Amino acid sequence: xxxxxxxxxxxxxxxxxxxxxxxxxxxxxxxxxxxxxxxxxxxxxxxxxxxxxxxxxxxxxxxxxxxxxxxxxxxxxxxxxxxxxxxxxxxxxxxxxxxxx
Amino acid sequence: xxxxxxxxxxxxxxxxxxxxxxxxxxxxxxxxxxxxxxxxxxxxxxxxxxxxxxxxxxxxxxxxxxxxxxxxxxxxxxxxxxxxxxxxxxxxxxxxxxxxx
DNA sequence: GTTTGTTTTGACAATATAGGTCAAATATAG
DNA sequence: CTATATTTGACCTATATTGTCAAAACAAAC
Numbered sequence: 001x002x003x004x005x006x007x008x009x010x011x012x013x014x015x016x017x018x019x020x021x022x023x024x025x026x027x028x029x030x031x032x033x034x035x036x037x038x039x040x041x042x043x044x045x046x047x048x049x050x051x052x053x054x055x056x057x058x059x060x061x062x063x064x065x066x067x068x069x070x071x072x073x074x075x076x077x078x079x080x081x082x083x084x085x086x087x088x089x090x091x092x093x094x095x096x097x098x099x100x101x
Numbered sequence: 102x103x104x105x106x107x108x109x110x111x112x113x114x115x116x117x118x119x120x121x122x123x124x125x126x127x128x129x130x131x132x133x134x135x136x137x138x139x140x141x142x143x144x145x146x147x148x149x150x151x152x153x154x155x156x157x158x159x160x161x162x163x164x165x166x167x168x169x170x171x172x173x174x175x176x177x178x179x180x181x182x183x184x185x186x187x188x189x190x191x192x193x194x195x196x197x198x199x200x201x202x
Numbered sequence: 203g204t205t206t207g208t209t210t211t212g213a214c215a216a217t218a219t220a221g222g223t224c225a226a227a228t229a230t231a232g
Numbered sequence: 233c234t235a236t237a238t239t240t241g242a243c244c245t246a247t248a249t250t251g252t253c254a255a256a257a258c259a260a261a262c
Contacts, residue, residue, distance in 0.1 A: 072192035
């Protein structure tokens with residue numbers, strides 16, 4: 001249940017890298033990476049993919065963390081979050097079927 | 102499992118109102134309401150509340166439809182949507198507990 | 203306590219996304 | 233064809249998100 005930020009921070013540290021180094025190699029401002037790691041800012045989808053490649057993390061895994069962060073952030077202040085999620089699930093299933101036809 | 106748009110359209114029609122009339126009373130451009138009804142645009146939270154009051158729909162019900170639309174729209178193109186939703190659910194639960202402390 | 207190296211913060215700019223307005227186009231009914 | 237209702241699309245504005253940079257804060261070493 002890790003957040004995107006926790007994951008990329010863990011990988012950075014286990015590789016013994018400084019923000020400065022990651023920033024240079026990935027060509028992303030280090031202030032932003034610092035904010036990603038602490039969940040203060042959300043990366044774009046392209047950045048998520050870039051991090052997956054950089055740290056050799058399975059892209060799907062990182063994507064799940066990132067998207068679930070977004071959904072959680074969007075609903076945490078709302079009532080009935082469980083209901084909202086289950087209705088959303090039904091709608092997604094319906095939409096996915098519809099598109100294939 | 103209705104979308105926000107389907108709900109407000111149903112209420113408008115069952116009240117025998119034209120878009121023009123709703124638009125005038127609610128002070129929202131009728132083109133926008135037309136787009137809401139067909140899901141082409143998403144209303145703001147304030148507008149959702151306004152529609153709930155206008156049609157005397159239970160606000161929670163409309164809010165659930167609106168938020169689940171947003172989540173569904175956000176995830177429909179993604180893989181692993183079920184996994185994403187279940188991780189999001191855990192994260193929300195965790196965050197809600199954390200806030201109360 | 204000052205030097206050196208790292209991370210965090212915050213103000214501001216740039217960009218992207220969402221929402222609003224309006225008039226014209228397209229139904230639909232008579 | 234006329235009249236009324238809805239939809240579409242182009243354009244504009246507002247808001248939210250992301251990027252940049254320099255300074256502040258933190259930490260370890262000495």
